[in-house]
Amino acid sequence: MIHYTPLPPELIFYNPEESASSSLREVMIDGVQMLVEINPTMELKIVRLLSGNPMHYLDPRLQPGNILQLIPKI
Template sequence: MIIYSVMPMEMIMKNLDSTEYQYQEAEIEGVKMLVEPVPHSTEVKIVRLMSPNPQDYLNPKYMPGQTIHFRPEISHS
């Protein structure tokens, strides 16, 4: 990646390593994906698909950046 900027590189890269993500693996409608919870909501934002099925990648419903309703199942052990 090349960044052209008049700002010092230290200022551009400041706090880059301190970002924390709350990614979770989930299987929604049979499609395995990496999601990020939306604060104060029952929705998640799709970050990445991890499905071996090429048809899942063609479905606009599962496009990264989309938000979908998700309620995690609680396992009873």
């Protein structure tokens, strides 16, 4: 693999904490793909939207930092 970047490789490939990213998950909620952090209480905190629709970024419910609750549907 060729990595083409002005950043030094030791900065990119240095891995501070292997477990740091374990709580980050990619999920699709109502057609919007997003990166969320899962709390121990099973709440989802939005970290980043991965959508290509610019309107999704204006949706107040989908702002980064918002907490979504996982409620099982019966």
